[in-house]
Amino acid sequence: MTVQTPSPDTALAETMLDMGARARAASRALGRLGPDDRTRGLKAIAAAIRTAAPAILEANKQDMDAARKKGLSDAMLDRLALDAARVDGIASGVDAIAGLPDPLGRELARWQQPNGLDFARVAVPLGVIGIIYESRPNVTADAGTLCLRSGNAAILRCGSESTHSSHALVDAMHAALEAEGLPADAIQLVGTTDRAAVGHMLSGLDGQVDVIVPRGGRSLVERVQKDARVPVIGHLEGLCHMYVDGAADPQKAVDLVVNAKMRRTGVCGSLETLLIDAAVADTLLPGIASALVEAGCELRGDARARAIVPGMKTATEEDWGTEYLAPILAIAVVDGLDGALAHIERWSSGHTDSIVTEDKDVAERFLARVDSAIVLHNASTQFADGGEFGFGAEIGIATGRIHARGPVGAEQLTIYKYVVRGTGQTRP
């Protein structure tokens, strides 16, 4: 008799397939629960995270030590770091998700046909969601519990930097689910930091993963786009524009541009290109520019902008296509609404674009014509956020064109089925 030792690859494949099968079973078990069960589980998870705070902080210390040894940047270290307040914030986030309306079982439409058949379109979970993300440990709790709220089983793959913190968080979540008699496999964390595990998730784990949600930078997104064999609800770039129209209120223009660019420069809803109507560029651009510079922003302008504000660097074609995620702003002077629409059609990533104007007709034309997930009138692009939309929490901002666009909250993690009630109808 020969005993074969499985290779590490085979062992990983088996582990991942087993996770998929357990996620599917958990998703079916979740389907039999009522909304109150899910709420009870979520509240228990929030409490368990608070109780486990010492263990979570201890685990985070291990991650931080390793990250410092690896020489991670201060920005990365800050994203990874937890303290008592942050752990409490994570628990409060879960409490907020527990308080969201349950998105399942909603009757989205109902109608009758002449033959007497009664049709209902009813919200149901997507099934099993694979979430691949980077360093922030809070995503482990946010994503896992948002899936639970929407009746989905989650397979989480955190970045290697946050592996100890994420395991500690998942341990707390499991303890809560088990204590409440709910399926602990509803929230699973991939145990290995082996990057091959991501490949298995992208392959769909033999049909057991219904959708992949990537949360991360360009290299992750590109890998997911290339290798995923299952649907992806993903996020590409947030190359956001603000168009200051000839009929803009001058003070609103300054306030909105500065807020859109500088409130936080590293978020996907931050402004990357300012378009200003030639009709008012002479009068408005100098004030906007000095407010930006005062706030610490580097400006890069086209020739017309630089003719008005001479100090700027030159913006090249590359600038129009760059998501800086930094205190840098590209500025172009355009000829009215049509000029703005042409620039946006050419360069926008379809994430979030805004117009500043007091002319309602111009605003409505902008809102109708710009084909981005989020279009705004007289409001900062930084409102591109599920919390600001009133969704309570989000798993990301979708930039694809199917299933969901914009903030992906609990409702967007559902789909529907048709329930047809008859009295014996046969089809002629």
Next chain:
Amino acid sequence: MTVQTPSPDTALAETMLDMGARARAASRALGRLGPDDRTRGLKAIAAAIRTAAPAILEANKQDMDAARKKGLSDAMLDRLALDAARVDGIASGVDAIAGLPDPLGRELARWQQPNGLDFARVAVPLGVIGIIYESRPNVTADAGTLCLRSGNAAILRCGSESTHSSHALVDAMHAALEAEGLPADAIQLVGTTDRAAVGHMLSGLDGQVDVIVPRGGRSLVERVQKDARVPVIGHLEGLCHMYVDGAADPQKAVDLVVNAKMRRTGVCGSLETLLIDAAVADTLLPGIASALVEAGCELRGDARARAIVPGMKTATEEDWGTEYLAPILAIAVVDGLDGALAHIERWSSGHTDSIVTEDKDVAERFLARVDSAIVLHNASTQFADGGEFGFGAEIGIATGRIHARGPVGAEQLTIYKYVVRGTGQTRP
């Protein structure tokens, strides 16, 4: 100076990329139209198809001659064949699509946040849809015009058998669009029968294809699943079940089973497995079985079914997993609702499943628990059809779990954007 002749592959790639770019431009032009423009275009297309009937029939004769030479089956020839009545039927289908409510611009939700921001979720087109289908020429008109109704540009790839018929139909559609001053590139047909063209479509044509809709058999679906780099709204199997419960009305049970299986056996909503409650199998199965045999159906039963109706063939595991699309039915005796649910959970393809019972509680438990795109109570599985749902027309039945499940009509070919109206709000 060296002149390089492009290789056929390069030439095809360029042709396909050009189609993609023109489709994107047409989709943007469609976005500027109002619902009445789309309706006008659709009515003109219906009229143009009627006018072009002689040319369409002549082209179809070429396809039929070639198909006979290739030795296509009678069933395939019947799907391909057009006559005056069928062409008129295609035109009437387009008229019906013209009469559908326009799905664009609908306000799907609207709400205000405490800071005064006003949010609207508004229906918009998906963009550019690639449709890959097999022999039936009517799909050329159905798919093209359903995309036009929903504001999407269509890139159509027909089966090689129907290429002349499809070109004649598209010529008529183009003539109508041009006469109405609408973008003819909104409906494009891939000009070559080269299978490599499908590969280009699946690659997304450099970001110009937003979604692929495959309509065809298993080999097409498998290729699309393997190679698509863009989202797919697709259709796998219709492995449909009907569960005859202990509380079923005997006559309804016979009528529904016979209709679900035998009305048309080649459609995805046809019944493939009958599950019957052990409590009534002795009394009801003989009558159901003889009605099916009389209608020309072959029966394959498990041991318990064969003990009741001895003439049947033996059903193996393979039968539970087979979409026959033929006058064959697999039959299993199960122990009540739980037995039926377990069988369906194991074997259903998630397309359409039905229960026959007079017990409303049992029915509601079945409708809640079976996680298929369409679940029915006391109605035939053959109602799995967009027309029967009142959608007017469909591009297929989706068996995936994101974006759309069940019949995909004009409404399902849309997505949404968020329109946010403010008065100068900045984010704190």
